[in-house]
Amino acid sequence: MNIRWHKSSYSNAANGDCLEVADGSPGAVPVRDSKVPAGPVILVGDAAWSAFVQHVRGV
Numbered sequence: 001m002n003i004r005w006h007k008s009s010y011s012n013a014a015n016g017d018c019l020e021v022a023d024g025s026p027g028a029v030p031v032r033d034s035k036v037p038a039g040p041v042i043l044v045g046d047a048a049w050s051a052f053v054q055h056v057r058g059v
Contacts (some may be wrong), residue, residue, distance in 0.1 A: 003022045003024065003030065004022060004024075005020040005021070005022050005032070005034070006020060006021055006022070006023070007019070007020050007034055008020065008021070008035060011034070018030075018033065018034035018035060019031060019033070019034065020032050020033075020034045021049075025037065025043065027045065027046055028043040028045055028049075029043070029044045029045075029046065029049040030042070030047065031043075031044055031045055046056075
């Protein structure tokens with residue numbers, strides 16, 4: 001399976017604190033640290049991810 005990762009728009013310009021997410025996992029959002037692409041992936045449930053994003057955006 002070929003997963004396409006997307007870096008967070010909140011990641012800093014110096015490639016420091018970088019979060020990446022991937023699309024295509026039904027019911028969950030894969031999340032990883034872009035500085036360690038071969039490292040662990042955390043699967044976050046859709047509802048929890050949505051709540052997290054709303055909190056970060058201040059909605």
